[in-house]
Amino acid sequence: MKNIKTTTLKIDPLKIDQKVLKFAGELIRKGDLVAFPTETVYGLGANALNKKAVVKIFKAKERPYCDPLIVHISCFKELEKLVDKIPEIAQKLGNHFWPGPLTMIMKKSKIVPDQVTSGLDTVAIRVPNHPIALGLIREANRPIAAPSANRFTYTSPTKASHVIDDLQGKVHLILDGGSTEVGVESTVLDITSFPLKVLRLGGTTVEEIRELVPDIIIPNDQGPMLRSPGLMKKHYSPRAKLILPEGVGQNMIDNILKVAREYTESGYRVGIISSSDNAIKYKDFFVKTIGDSQNLESCAHNLYAQMRSLDELKFDIIISENFKKRGIGRAIMDRLFRASTKDD
Ligand code: TXA
Ligand code: MG
Numbered sequence: 001m002k003n004i005k006t007t008t009l010k011i012d013p014l015k016i017d018q019k020v021l022k023f024a025g026e027l028i029r030k031g032d033l034v035a036f037p038t039e040t041v042y043g044l045g046a047n048a049l050n051k052k053a054v055v056k057i058f059k060a061k062e063r064p065y066c067d068p069l070i071v072h073i074s075c076f077k078e079l080e081k082l083v084d085k086i087p088e089i090a091q092k093l094g095n096h097f098w099p100g101p102l103t104m105i106m107k108k109s110k111i112v113p114d115q116v117t118s119g120l121d122t123v124a125i126r127v128p129n130h131p132i133a134l135g136l137i138r139e140a141n142r143p144i145a146a147p148s149a150n151r152f153t154y155t156s157p158t159k160a161s162h163v164i165d166d167l168q169g170k171v172h173l174i175l176d177g178g179s180t181e182v183g184v185e186s187t188v189l190d191i192t193s194f195p196l197k198v199l200r201l202g203g204t205t206v207e208e209i210r211e212l213v214p215d216i217i218i219p220n221d222q223g224p225m226l227r228s229p230g231l232m233k234k235h236y237s238p239r240a241k242l243i244l245p246e247g248v249g250q251n252m253i254d255n256i257l258k259v260a261r262e263y264t265e266s267g268y269r270v271g272i273i274s275s276s277d278n279a280i281k282y283k284d285f286f287v288k289t290i291g292d293s294q295n296l297e298s299c300a301h302n303l304y305a306q307m308r309s310l311d312e313l314k315f316d317i318i319i320s321e322n323f324k325k326r327g328i329g330r331a332i333m334d335r336l337f338r339a340s341t342k343d344d
Contacts, residue, residue, distance in 0.1 A: 001059045003169035008160060010176045013037070013131050020175070021132070025139025027173055028053075033060060035149040035163045036136050037177035038128035040101045040185050040203050041156040041304070042163050043072065043146030044171060045136070054115040054145050060170035063152040068118040069145040070103050070186070071125045074137040082123060082143060084109055089191050089213070096212055099129035101186040101203025116145050126186055132177045148185060155236055155304045155311075155339075158183050162308060183301035184331045189216075201331040203300075219334065236304075237339045238311045240271070242318045244340040253281045256319050260285050263317045271315035273306055275299065278321060286315070293321075296329040303332060307339070 011020050024034050031053040034045050044060060046053035048071045058065055071082060076094045079086055084107040093104060108123035117123050128134065137144050148156035149163045149171070157163045160176035167174075187202035187209070195215045198206060206218050245255035256272065260282070263270045271286045275293035288306040291298030310318050320336050323329045 001170065004172060006164070006168050006171055006174060008164060008174040008176055011132055013177045016131060016135055018135075021135045021139045024136050024173055024175055025141070028136070028140035028142060028144060031056075032172040033057065033170070034136065035160075035167065035171050035174040036133055036146075037130055037160075037175065037180050038072070038133045038146075039099075039130045039180060040128070040182045041158055041180055042149040042160065043070075043128075043133070043144075044149035044163075044167065045072070045144040045146040047140065048072075048116055048143040048145035049111060049113065050142075051113045051115050054113060057145065057147060058115075060167060061147065061150070061152050063147065065115070066118050067147075067152075068120060068124060069116050069147050070188075071112070071116060071123055072128055072133060072137055072144045072146055073125060074134045075127060078143060079106075079125060082109055082112055082125060083107060087191055089196070092212065093189070093191070093209075094127075097204055097208075098127040099134065100127070101129070101182055102126060102209075103186045103188045103200075103202075105188065105190040105192060105199070107192060122190075122192055124188060130177075130180075132175055136175070153237055155238055155307050156185060158301075158304050162305070165308075179301075179305070181301065182297075182328075183303055183305075184328065184335060187331075201334045203328065203331065205327045206330060207327060218330075236335045238307045238318060240311055240315050240318045242307075242320060242336070242340045244320050244322060244336050246322065248322075252321060253278060256321065257282065259319055263319075268316040269314065270317045270319060271310040271313065273303075273310070273318060273320040275321055275323070286313075293323065296323060296327050296332065299323060300328045300332050303335065 103124045103126040105122050112123050151166045158180045182203040185202045187204040188200035190197040197217045247255045272282045276289040279289045290302040323332045
């Protein structure tokens, strides 16, 4: 793909410059690509109702066409024309979780192009909880199809600088609204049949969904059992090889130290991803901390940025601690597991 000129504009989410949003909205209507922050990760957006614009997303990311996109809307009402019929359960979940990191899969209406859904008869939809994302959708006056704004299979961007690193020359405009809050992607929930199925663990926790709908199916602990189309095991990956030792407490620490020593002795450059509470235990090695192990939200917030910074520092091996599989910890462990897995 020929390179295009990328403009990056700073925009303060707490004091939005409407001129910038208006300009971005015009670009979307024109069929251009605009990267923007959401509460989860940065998205690479295009007019969801314009086939040609949507195709540009796949080209920019080098993403296979079999991997469908999420359509972002600014309020529940905008769902009406995108789906065949609004399921009752969508109303219930939407009232509770939107705007927020929950994507629902529903039967699509005719106006959603096949390019968005990879030919499926269902469409993934969410209302993001971020003033810039919501403002952009309103200014564009169109639903916006947006995957995460990274190169395909690479770690999702949580800062504008990550988007620049991956997509400079491939996107017309990047709206730099600072770091994203949640740090991992939205939860993808298939609501086309009962029991509802979680296809991807994410920012809305299984525990939160179960409070509203007790009977849901979730991916099993050994890795993803249910797969979204196009959701490869090898995903969310840094360039370095990522190793995720097992064990809890001192046992996990001992396992990590053993692997770190072995690779170091063999001449590899090793970086460790640790909770702040355990960092001191790895003092002989290069450590990036992601947050207190009891505060899984802060760990999710920092995870991708720290993976990327270890990559920038050209480490060969990243060894990560494991985290509690509860709340958002399930999404953290899912991403670490996928990043540590090779499909081939
Ligand atoms: O937090 C997020 O969800 C971010 C921000 C930008 O909103 N977006 C994001 O998009 O992570 P992406 O394209 O990286 O992931 C979309 C996921 C994929 O796993 C895809 O397979 C799934 O949603 N998906 C999309 N449409 C689907 C459908 N019709 N049926 C099943 N899964 C679908
Ligand atoms: Mg993605």
